[in-house]
Amino acid sequence: MTNSKPPQLDSNTEIEKTIHLPPAETIQHALGANHDFCSGIDELVDNAIDAKANNVCIVLHVDKSRLTRVAIHDDGIGMSSTKMERVLRLGGHEAGSDSTIGIYGMGMKEGSYANADTVTVLSRQRGRFATGIRLQKESFTAGVLSQRSITALWNLRERIVELKRGTTILWDELIGAYQGADEKEAATFLSNTIEKLRKHLGIRYHRFLDTQQIRIRVFTNYDSETLVETPAVTAIDPCGYPRSADPKYPRRLTVDGKEQGLGITAHIWVNRSKLDAFQLEEKDELGHQGFFVYIADRLITQGGWCGFQEPRKDFKLLRVVIDDPRVVKKYITISPQKASVRLSEDFHRFIDSLRFVDDPTKSFDEVCTDAIAALRLSNKKSGKANPIAEGGQGLAPAVKDAIESEARIKTSEPVSVVWGDVYSDEFVEVDPTKSIIRVNKRYRKMLNPGRGTFNDAPLVKTLLYLLFNDAASSKRTAKSKANTALWSKLLTVAADEQLRQQERKSS
Known part of the structure; x- marks a missing residue:
């Protein structure tokens, strides 16, 4: 069998004239x-x-x-x-x-x-x-x-x-x-x-x-x-977690672990977060894992491995930030729409050359191993605590962030803890129809002597949120009604006793 060669351009071909072919x-x-x-x-x-x-x-x-x-x-x-x-x-x-x-x-x-x-x-x-x-x-x-x-x-x-x-x-x-x-x-x-x-x-x-x-x-x-x-457009950082699922992260990796080398930053999120920063524009069961590429500080990709590897369930917490302009210029091509990227053929070799800056013996494989371990640990922990309703109004933002990060959230309306009139004159009442735990406002100065704010008394409100979470967010059973009545009565007695003690001290 003979090798066939493509036909060569004929050097004797003459161009008679050049015409302009504008797009239609x-x-x-x-x-x-x-x-x-x-x-x-x-x-x-x-x-x-x-x-x-x-x-x-x-x-x-x-x-x-x-x-x-x-x-x-x-x-x-x-x-x-x-x-x-x-x-x-x-x-x-x-x-x-x-x-x-x-x-x-x-x-x-x-x-x-x-x-x-x-x-x-x-x-x-x-x-x-x-x-x-x-x-x-x-x-x-x-x-x-x-x-x-x-x-x-x-x-x-x-x-x-x-x-x-x-x-x-x-x-x-x-x-x-x-x-x-x-x-x-x-x-x-x-x-x-x-x-x-x-x-x-x-x-x-x-x-x-x-x-x-x-x-x-x-x-x-x-x-x-x-x-x-409309409400203000505020920053939503895809790596803006309150804490990492692995305390060693974020970690910087560079070529051969050199301080000033070309590199990336690896992040490991906490599992099951409800924060916009984790769910981004829409919830993804695989957690928006993958590369977050920045061009001139604009976020171009919200995860995805861009052909580097296939998404995996056990990588769902892993996010890799690529924002070094030298890396982008050498290994990444941006689409005309500036919404996706294409990796160069050398990109795999670049990732293989990366080492932890603080431990050059470890490579990107270690990052993947850590991400898998963090997910497994979170899944293991999740069986130890019952799911609770999301935190609503009246709870301090830091408390709500902690609930999002630490707890398993059940499908229900958020539970709010607010001050208000309690007509039974007890310390607290629960309204499951509105998912509200209402604290009697006549006790407000006792718990918060200063000027009250919407999210004041965070310790007491958080304790009430945890104690009455099921009663405020689930269908009430005879047992839950009995528990609510008992706990409310005991809290009222304790609150009245604290008022008396404060009055004796001030007299």
């Missing part, structure tokens, strides 16, 4: 196929951060409960009309630095066209007039706005963000927004969209939010009149 305008409809609402917003927030913005304000314009327009305002340095025309071309890109994330010049267009058929970009540099361009998905042409139109649209920023500089992007003729006739469904869609967006932004930009490099706010503008700010 229908390619615009393919842009953004890999984006959703949140990732589309990401592209604009990324650009705002690159433009040195301190504030990003996202306004959801609503008409009769239906989302009709999305406006994204920032107070960055803004763009000149020349620069705007340049960056709005497909593939148009400004050279960045290590602190910027743009690579392909497609992000703003892709993210916007995934969510809107009409996109308007307005920008102003300090000391100059604002400029504006409107893009249509149907063509490669763009409309330059008149100064009158620019002024009207620029004033949408009033009372929200600085008028003297920055960029505003408007999405109109929205794609994917609820268009039905049911007002309740429209309101539900809007509420879910806001909550999903707030959580997504809190995760992706948690490093910027945590260090207050940027503030991201979300507003709802109802019927062009009422502007309502």
Whole structure:
């Protein structure tokens, strides 16, 4: 059998002329196929951060409960009309630095066209007039706005963000927004969209939010009149656990264990946590294990092994942070949508070369072994304590975090411990219909002599939460009613006795 060779180019072939083959305008409809609402917003927030913005304000314009327009305002340095025309071309890109994330010049267009058929970009540099361009998905042409139109649209920023500089992007003729006739469904869609967006932004930009490099706010503008700010977008750190399941972690691993070598950081979470930082944007039975890759401090991947290895149940607590720019540059390629990565062929060898900085005899295999051991230990411990209801109002945040981290949580409403009127005049009463343990407020000063706060008397409230947890969160049986009555009576006697002792001391 003879080896067949591919045909060679004929060096004598002549090129008569060169023709230009521009893309058909229908390619615009393919842009953004890999984006959703949140990732589309990401592209604009990324650009705002690159433009040195301190504030990003996202306004959801609503008409009769239906989302009709999305406006994204920032107070960055803004763009000149020349620069705007340049960056709005497909593939148009400004050279960045290590602190910027743009690579392909497609992000703003892709993210916007995934969510809107009409996109308007307005920008102003300090000391100059604002400029504006409107893009249509149907063509490669763009409309330059008149100064009158620019002024009207620029004033949408009033009372929200600085008028003297920055960029505003408007999405109109929205794609994917609820268009039905049911007002309740429209309101539900809007509420879910806001909550999903707030959580997504809190995760992706948690490093910027945590260090207050940027503030991201979300507003709802109802019927062009009422502007309502939603709860603050706060940092959600995927490795922000109150404590690690293994006290030796987090651990830094570098090439050959050298202090300044290229490396990663390994984290081991506690099991069954209900914190947003563990569940991230949605609960995953495998625990969002894997690589958390950061590019210029933006979180790109929320776990997943990216082909390095298959997910395993016994790795569910393991998270590996890759944020060293040298590692990213050498071994990782980011997708155009900045939402996934591809590992190089050398990445496996890189991981094999890693050693603990504080113990160069140990490798990444030791990390996996520790993660498995932590999970097994937590599962072994879980059989020793009964599941309890989640902590609700009135408990100190630190106590609720500890409950999330340490306890097995049963499926029920959170149990709150609050001060209130107890008409039986006893120290405490339990309302299982509302999952509330109500403490008689006439004893409040005895337990908390200072100025009362919503989460005051943490020790007493936590003890009551534990004692009456089942009674407040489960179907009441004759036995549980009897126990509740007995315990409440004894606590009332003890509380009255403590009052008398305090009165004798003060007299």
